[in-house]
Amino acid sequence: xxxxxxxxxxxxxxxxxxxxxxxxxxxxxxxxxxxxxxxxxxxxxxxxxxxxxxxxxxxxxxxxxxxxxxxxxxxxxxxxxxxxxxxxxxxxxxxxxxxxxxxxxxxxxxxxxx
Amino acid sequence: xxxxxxxxxxxxxxxxxxxxxxxxxxxxxxxxxxxxxxxxxxxxxxxxxxxxxxxxxxxxxxxxxxxxxxxxxxxxxxxxxxxxxxxxxxxxxxxxxxxxxxxxxxxxxx
Numbered sequence: 201x202x203x204x205x206x207x208x209x210x211x212x213x214x215x216x217x218x219x220x221x222x223x224x225x226x227x228x229x230x231x232x233x234x235x236x237x238x239x240x241x242x243x244x245x246x247x248x249x250x251x252x253x254x255x256x257x258x259x260x261x262x263x264x265x266x267x268x269x270x271x272x273x274x275x276x277x278x279x280x281x282x283x284x285x286x287x288x289x290x291x292x293x294x295x296x297x298x299x300x301x302x303x304x305x306x307x308x309x310x311x312x313x314x
Numbered sequence: 315x316x317x318x319x320x321x322x323x324x325x326x327x328x329x330x331x332x333x334x335x336x337x338x339x340x341x342x343x344x345x346x347x348x349x350x351x352x353x354x355x356x357x358x359x360x361x362x363x364x365x366x367x368x369x370x371x372x373x374x375x376x377x378x379x380x381x382x383x384x385x386x387x388x389x390x391x392x393x394x395x396x397x398x399x400x401x402x403x404x405x406x407x408x409x410x411x412x413x414x415x416x417x418x419x420x421x422x423x424x
Contacts, residue, residue, distance in 0.1 A: 202357070202359070204357075231410065233410070233411070233412075235412075235414075242414055242415075242416060243352075243358070243401075243412075243414035244414070245411040245412060245413065248410055248411060255410070256410065256411055258411055290357045290358070292357075292358075292412075294410065298410070300346035300348070300363070300405040300406065300410075301410065302360045302363070303358075303360065303410075303412060304360065305357030305358045305359065306357055307356065307357055308356075308357050
């Protein structure tokens with residue numbers, strides 16, 4: 201158990217819908233990362249937050265947004281969902297966001313868009 | 315992002331040592347070498363990391379070439395639980411995003 205929790209575990213929805221994925225980092229970790237894992241693209245970095253502020257952005261679509269709240273939990277919002285958004289979404293956390301730090305991954309949320 | 319090259323797959327027998335190679339010929343002086351693994355149906359898991367010197371922890375050892383252009387992850391006695399995809403990743407101080415390649419799928423036979 202990494203100490204990172206993600207909810208829900210599974211999510212099934214329809215195209216055009218909007219969903220919110222939630223992540224709670226390990227106690228004491230200030231940085232949260234979101235990654236997407238699909239069959240054709242592998243594991244890809246989406247976005248990083250540090251202490252409530254966006255720190256780095258990767259291949260995140262404009263239909264996707266994220267935020268980190270004062271209690272340090274984070275949410276990833278996916279809107280206007282398409283079939284291709286079906287994937288595993290992982291959240292990771294680390295102590296800070298400035299060193300080559302170990303990232304601890306959650307169990308993931310499996311999103312299925314029908 | 316500096317690139318790493320790993321074999322697509324490797325096989326081992328249980329209780330034998332496993333050496334997983336990684337080439338990173340364009341590594342910069344401030345790049346750390348990190349290894350993560352992903353067991354089936356789980357999120358990636360940190361294994362080990364190093365900068366210049368060889369490193370040991372309870373999970374594995376990391377041997378880094380003197381010119382740092384390659385490294386080897388060593389599992390001293392493979393178990394069935396070690397069957398996973400192993401990713402070698404270069405991480406620069408100040409840039410935290412992990413860039414995952416295709417990794418090496420390790421198959422462990424009883």
